[in-house]
Amino acid sequence: MKLREVKEILDAEVIIGDDKLDMEVKTAFGADLMSDVLAFAKAGGLLLTGLTNEQVIRTADILDIAAIIMVRGKRPTAESMALARDLDIPILTTKYILFETAGRLYTKGIVGCLDKVDAPSGHN
Amino acid sequence: MHPVDITEKNNYQRSFYVEGGNFTYAGIVSTSIKSILKKMDLPVDLVRKSAIVSYESEINIVSYAKKGVIKLTIDSRTIQIEAIDEGPGIPDIELAMQAGYSTADQRIREMGFGAGMGLSNIKRYADVFDLTSEVGKGTYLKMIINRI
Ligand SMILES: Nc1ncnc2c1ncn2[C@@H]1O[C@H](COP(=O)(O)OP(=O)(O)OP(=O)(O)O)[C@@H](O)[C@H]1O
Ligand SMILES: [Mg+2]
Numbered sequence: 441m442k443l444r445e446v447k448e449i450l451d452a453e454v455i456i457g458d459d460k461l462d463m464e465v466k467t468a469f470g471a472d473l474m475s476d477v478l479a480f481a482k483a484g485g486l487l488l489t490g491l492t493n494e495q496v497i498r499t500a501d502i503l504d505i506a507a508i509i510m511v512r513g514k515r516p517t518a519e520s521m522a523l524a525r526d527l528d529i530p531i532l533t534t535k536y537i538l539f540e541t542a543g544r545l546y547t548k549g550i551v552g553c554l555d556k557v558d559a560p561s562g563h564n
Numbered sequence: 565m566h567p568v569d570i571t572e573k574n575n576y577q578r579s580f581y582v583e584g585g586n587f588t589y590a591g592i593v594s595t596s597i598k599s600i601l602k603k604m605d606l607p608v609d610l611v612r613k614s615a616i617v618s619y620e621s622e623i624n625i626v627s628y629a630k631k632g633v634i635k636l637t638i639d640s641r642t643i644q645i646e647a648i649d650e651g652p653g654i655p656d657i658e659l660a661m662q663a664g665y666s667t668a669d670q671r672i673r674e675m676g677f678g679a680g681m682g683l684s685n686i687k688r689y690a691d692v693f694d695l696t697s698e699v700g701k702g703t704y705l706k707m708i709i710n711r712i
Contacts, residue, residue, distance in 0.1 A: 474676035478616055479685050483608070495623075495675045498591030502598060502615045504608075519588070527595070 441465065441549060443507055443530065446486065449544050450509065450534035455516060457507065457530025465506050467553040470542050474499045481505060482553035488541050492516050497523045505529065511538045573604035576638040582625045584651060587675060590626040593634050594619035600636070601643065610709055613689045614643050617707045620682040621647035627672045628652065629702065643709040654697040661687070661695075 444461035447454060454461070469481040470488035474495055481487060483504035489496055492514050500508050507530040510516065515533050516524065524531050534541055568576075578600070580593040598615035618634060625632035629651025637644040654660045661683050668678025687693045692708035 472676060473679045473681075475620070475679040475681035475685060477676075478620060479681055479688075483612065489676075491676045493675050494588070495591060495677070498595060498619070499676075501595055502591070502612075502619045504612070 443532075445548070446507075446509070446545065446550075447532055449548055450532065450536055450541060452509065452532040452534040455510075455531040455533055456521065456524045457528075457532075460507070460530045463506060463530075466550065468509075468542070468545060468550050469553045470511075470538055478503065480554060480557065485553045486545075486550070488538060490514055490538060492520055494520050494523050496520065497527060497529060500529050501527045507532060509534060509541060511536060511541045568600050568603045570604055573606060573638060574640040576600075576604075576636070578636050580634045580636070582622055582629075582632045582634055582647075582649070584626060584628075584630045584632065584649070587626060587671070590623055590675075591619055594622050597634070597636055597645070601638075604638070606643070606711070610643060610711060613709050614645060617686045617690050617709070618645050618647075620686050621645070621705055621707070623677055624682055624703075625649045625651075627668060627677065632702075641711055643711060645707045645709075647705040647707075648702070649704075650702045653699040653701055653703055654695075655699050657695055657697060 443463045465486050467485035471477050472490050477499050481503050484506050486507055487500055487505045488509045490511050497520050510533040513535045516531055597618045601611040629649035632649030635646040663684045664680040666678045666680035672678045690707040691710045694706040697703040
């Protein structure tokens, strides 16, 4: 679906990336631990998170994440906003909690960027 | 950033300084490394792996060391990233390598790090992973991503 639909489904506010709402997204990953994101998130997907600092933006850039969805009404810090603008990464904020955010997107066809990890810890 | 010539993709070396404890810029080196590799038109999966291992090691230097250097070396067969720091070192490497083991403080955890997964992530993505450390001196981590 288009990022525009994601915005509508989540009743979200676009903080960065008004010009990118026609971008197609199919998958998502949700976490508040950047190392989990680095281990599992796939390029081109959405990142659902409650973190708002610059490391979220850097992590999204490193992984070529399509857009960041900040949940629970969280908003990026001023530094994060500047960095996201620099690196051209869209940020949306929704008042829904992480569980609701994921559920609402899943119902409309967005799937996890992977369904299960291989090993209990996710490592070989 | 200094311009990258695509013809350098078989012969390139550059070192980046990393300041310990300064979270404002944590990750900036890896953003640069990724953009250099991208400009060289290297395959996306190799760029991605290199960016991830570089980023995890950069965050470790910022989190635990006094200062360090990340060295990027590209030749026709490999992308090599070395993370060399001056810091406390790692007393028990086997323990540090265990997924979930972390000595991260509150400040590091607030940023979303400190899950104890960085080193095992690096090991998973890198074709060569070579970690040595001297307590009280520093840590040396060599990571190689094969191009062929
Ligand atoms: N460069 C370093 N200097 C000193 N100690 C280090 C260094 N890198 C890692 N360590 C030690 O090894 C532990 C494990 O590192 P690792 O990167 O796997 O996890 P983490 O940094 O604690 O959390 P995460 O990377 O998941 O955010 C660290 O908590 C720290 O004690
Ligand atoms: Mg780490």
